[in-house]
Amino acid sequence: MADKITHHYSQIHQFEPLLPQRKLDVLQDQALEVAEKSSRLGGGIHSSTISSIQGLVRSMNSYYSNRIEGQSTHPANIERALVQDFSDMPSTAKLQRIAIAYINAEKELEKIGGLGLENTLRSSILLEAHRALYGRLLPEDRTTEEGRVIEPGLVRQENVTVGRHDPPLWTSVPDFLKRMDQIYAQPASSNQSLIRVACAHQRMMWVHPFLDGNGRAVRLQTHLALLPLTKGLWSMNRGLARQRDDYYAYLAAADQPRQGDLDGRGNLSEKTLWEWCQWFIGIANDQVGFMEKMLNLSEMRRHIEALIFFRASQDKAIRKEAIAPLYHLYLAGPTKRGDFLQMTGLGERTARSLLSRLLETGLVMSDGHKSPVQFAFPLDSLQFLLPNLYPEAAIINH
Template identity: 50%
Template sequence: MLAPLRERASAVVNDAAGLATQAHPATKLALRELLRSMNSYYSNRIEGQSTTPRNIQAALHQEFSDRPEIAQLQRIAVAHIEAEKVVSRQADSTSALSADFAKMAHGALYRHLAPADRMTSDGLVVEPSALREINVTVGRHNPPAWQSLPRFMDAFTQHYDRQRPADLQIIAIACAHHRLAWMHPFADGNGRAARLQTHAAMLPVTRGLWSVNRGFARGVQDYYGYLAAADAPRQGDLDGRGNLTERGLVQWVDYFLRVCEDQVSYMAQMLMLDSMKAKINAVVQIESAHGRLRPEAALPLYHLFAAGPVTRGEFIQMTGLGERTGRSLLAAALKSGLAASDSPRGPVRFAFPLDALPVLLPSLYGGVDDVG
């Protein structure tokens, strides 16, 4: 039963390693920053609390809606982005598959929220990293009694916090995601904490260039359905040896691997050099048709994507234009967001502006118009 899963997990590892070679490190860094916002969007969407990518971008610039309900969703989105930064840094120095890491992930999220934004629908203020001290029912699932949570969390660490080959580690990450959701250790925020932990644990494979969150959110009913199916009691003597169904857990792992396969394939297609060259040309043509960018911007922008940052003089030289016209074009490219720089005279690098995503990374946010 495990061999086919290991074979597929190994293929995911290999495909992901190939993906990591498809763009310059500076371009990959820009993509990782973009995917942090995407992860926030999708993880909160799974919880029915998402705002638009444009609202998230505004919130990152401290621009919040006048409507309290939208502003709250913006704050939650920013908190998720900041929490992902924390768990990603921590994953560099410690194992992500421990109960302490799950508690840290929960705390990283909720410490970025004021008490009013941590309040549940029944008036309970959720404390960062604190295990719940009430019994709960989640749909048809009754998680362990709160008094037993320390024992379950210790067992979680003992079982999952160990070294494994990369293929077995992906399977362990899938199982740990279910187990944490099954325990439901926090009063609220369990799904978000589990997805933050899973993101961190998957970083050695994803390198931050693709995300299971996007796959989970593109089929929320499947996500919750497979989790719930793995919650079922053991179905007879041939269904594993624990209290829960092994068959249901295998189905969940199969689903998790399908999500991984789909997301690696999606991003590999998006970052193919030939297709990206055509997409950059298309974006430049659209900008040119509106009088915002000259067609000569296409070549240097593609160079930034494929070969990395260049000096401003090199960018201007690649346009084939005169000094004055080339400087104007560079200024327009920076204004469009397709190029970025850390200082007024510093090198320029490729960027992924929100308005260009429907062309550069189609369906990253679902539908073409879903960035709004």
């Protein structure tokens, strides 16, 4: 982080191109496929079930974004922290606080009015994302290894070096952010928006506006910009974290200078920016395709059956008669307790015992003793209900 380095960027032309110009039809076709899959996602599922999945995805977003930074805690610790149950171990409690801050920052950003790129890709939103995250952390939780306390939403006021990359002079950062606003914060069609989000993600990381927390802030902004596509039902962070080495490699490659006369007209390589976009869109396609399969109605029926048969073999209070009413909750949403009991086809006492056990194990949730019941996704059920979606949650947390 020394100012003695003399080859920092200072002119906005030095990070052109901001969008690839070659083989755009290939990228647009790939982006359109993602948009088409996303439009089908969640069909036939009740909004309350959708809301439960969105809550799970928020936890995943936090876990995977922090994992990319090497600061993740077990998903079970995140679940405990959501109900204010923090570890007695200071190191674990710190990671829990960071995880919860990320989740709540994401919720706050999602309330921003207008989800078009002209709003979500503004650099002011990136600053807001950084503030929303770091402003929720205690000073000791936002102190770097070098002992620097990171100020929420504050653009860096010194020069930095990131690996082999020397980001722009700190005095030039506002100019670079303004230029990105001119290019990225514009309305875009469905087959162009994903390309713009990908480019904005890479170039914002290139500018490195903050002393620390750039990756998390950029991923928060990316989540917000992609929300019309994801509907909060699939996680870009999951895909990036599962290919973390490639993620960093493609980001770094797109930092490289132009590689000859056939590599665009800007100062940086258009070829590697295009390759980053193709990789990023491919990750999005994998994630939405995976979740589309997970939420398929017939698939979910089989998943519920597998879960209940397994639970019944371990717990006498769980019975196969729970399958039909649980699937009903998944599709139809909150249901009166009496109706749920009837759907089991069991005697009242046995049915009540079954429902009580489903509530205790978290497969069913309710706001009160007399309130309707609805479908839920407890962590220990995910290996059956949404297999391989969040495999870390199935690992025993010691």
